[in-house]
Amino acid sequence: MPLCSANCGSNAILKRPKTGDALCKECFFEAFENEVHFTITKARLFEPGKTVAIAASGGKDSTVLAYVLKLLNEKFKYNLKLVLLSIDEGITGYRDDSLDTVKKNRDDYEMPLKIMSYKDLYGWTMDEIVAEIGRKNNCTFCGVFRRQALDRGANLLKVDYLATGHNADDIAETVLMNILRGDLARLNRCTSIITDSGDGIPRVKPLKYTYEKEIVMYAYFRKLIYFSTECVFAPNAYRGHARVLLKDLEKIDPSVIMNIIQSGESLKVNETANMPTLTKCSRCNYVSSQTVCKACVLLEGLNKGLPRLGIGKSSKVKRILEENEKKNCDSTSCCRTNNCKKDIEGVEKCTDKLSSVNLIK
């Protein structure tokens, strides 16, 4: 058994995918926490005295984020007020368990919790939407509603920051996806650790440089309680391909993840890519690139009994779409409510299982 790289004298229990160093449990905790602190201070993520909403799903990333932020806030005297923010999409059986986990986080970490439901925000639960529209197109709804829900929640709570649990793997995957999509504007900013969604509440990613595998190991050794499932929403085809590619790359050389982020941070876009200018939705006053935001268009359709409104651009597009779906997007076009299904091209989605982690036996 190798000795801990920190020379503490103990035996190592894990090999870090990020650096290749072998660490014992205690040294791993300290390294993990010091690194997040380094990221927070070096990137100046927070100002003292402010309120931070932590986007909490009950999953490993947000659970570890909440735990570490609380710990660092106390040890390093950030003087931040931390609150948990959860979204309840209203999918029977899906959120029940994960919301219980978030409630456990609330009690364990003594943080206030705000749960925003789709019913509260939009008047519809996802179950009701699926009943209305069928399973085929409900991704559009999940995506648009989910994204807005966090922002709206943060606004309602009047917080100063919204912290999300995006980890290094997520960022690298998004870089690859934006290259496959040819989305220069998003490629240019998807590696930013602080982004502005236009409403004055910065979205920050304290785990940007933290490997997913190390998050799993940290949660495991700290015995943190989290809801062990991946997102049930199927990724779009580009993200699906990027995800499979990144998993394969990681097996060849785990440092590729940091390389891709490095590339994303250092590349320069030639021409000013067309980014939509942001205005406010005339219906809900929410920040949007259109006069009526996508969520309001979809809601209008639902409320008027025309649920497909806003999904396709024209009937021709719809026809092409339906054909395409039959052909190649079968596995990526609908939301699934079963956990741990195989992702496209046969890759296991449940990456938060410890079996995939570098433990030293």
Added chain:
Amino acid sequence: MCSVGDENFETEEEKCMPAGGKITLANTKCNKCRENDPIVVLRSKDAYCEACFLAGATHKFKALLGKHKLIRPNDKVLIHHQIGHPSTALLHFLRCGLDLTTHKKLRFDVIFVYVEDNSQFTVDYRKEVLKKIENEIKLFKFVIKFVSFNDYIVNNNKLGDIVDNPDNLTLNEDDKININNIFVSKLNKTNKNDILHIKKRNLLIEIAKNLNCKFILTPEISSDIASQLLGEISLGRGSHVPIDTGFCDDRNQDVKILRPLRLFDMKELAFYNKLNSLDPISIKQTEINPYSSVQDLMKKFVNDLQVNYPATVTTIMKTGDKLAINDNGKQKCQLCMGPILNSNEELSSAESTSFSHWVSTQKPDNSKEKSRQEKYDSILKHYKVSENNNYCYSCKKIEGSIKS
């Protein structure tokens, strides 16, 4: 955290990667002249007749060279010859262009070079391959020179003999072992591929200088460019994408590398050769595990896209074409010769990794009196960003593994 749904797609069909269409040649006319019956479908959607296809290919080749107006009349141009359809098509494009009597005639002088790097085979087989190459070039009435890649590596990156007759190339059965012994044994296959790629480029530039050529033409096609681009991103060379994959690599002041075939795909050039009755010489293929290195994986990934989603290969290239070289620093990397970025105040992935390694190797301070803040401060106090400014991010990692 799951990022699914973060993309802000406007419509549902944007989420799907366009699949290759299934056009049949029956009942269609040539896309260009709209008269003749088509004989080939390109990019799974455009059907062409023979005349329009050949005219289109020739035009595409000349248009890309002409658009950039880099080569001037009577400039000497070195052609990096390889084995396969792209190089054979390039021979034909050049021969036809140079032989024209119209104003469209290519007006530069060309000289070919073959860099011998087949040490995985026996000496006898390698000699056989060289003879075939010599004959292929003779068929087109061009001049070719031969250089040994092994010599260059073994002699510490010094350009050896440039020979006219392949018989004069020194080939040894243990060339492969010698290369491995020099630096490669310490590197994983990804870094080994990377450094050999860089050394080969450096060698080509040396050869061009020696032969007084201002330009080098290389035969990469679209799928090579796309997989190269994804590979560069995965190795942390994002700021070098324009010179590593663009039409013109101008990192060297005296010699520019141009990629005139980068908009062609393999089917197009194979068809071009077939219609011109050209049969490229063949060489034994060695079995490669696509999961053994980043570059091999990217080749497989792009080849799969080319079959199932050809439009996405084009998108990858277009993404690359919209990137600019990031050279905020004046210094050049001693290995790859690309610009080294100035580190600014902002936290970067490179710095995060180096800090992670630092905290993983610091002996823990278990004294009860010190606060967490004090312990952290003492770790940070001794942490220094290594100011090795001779290498870029990626080459620094390679140098690190060679030295370790």
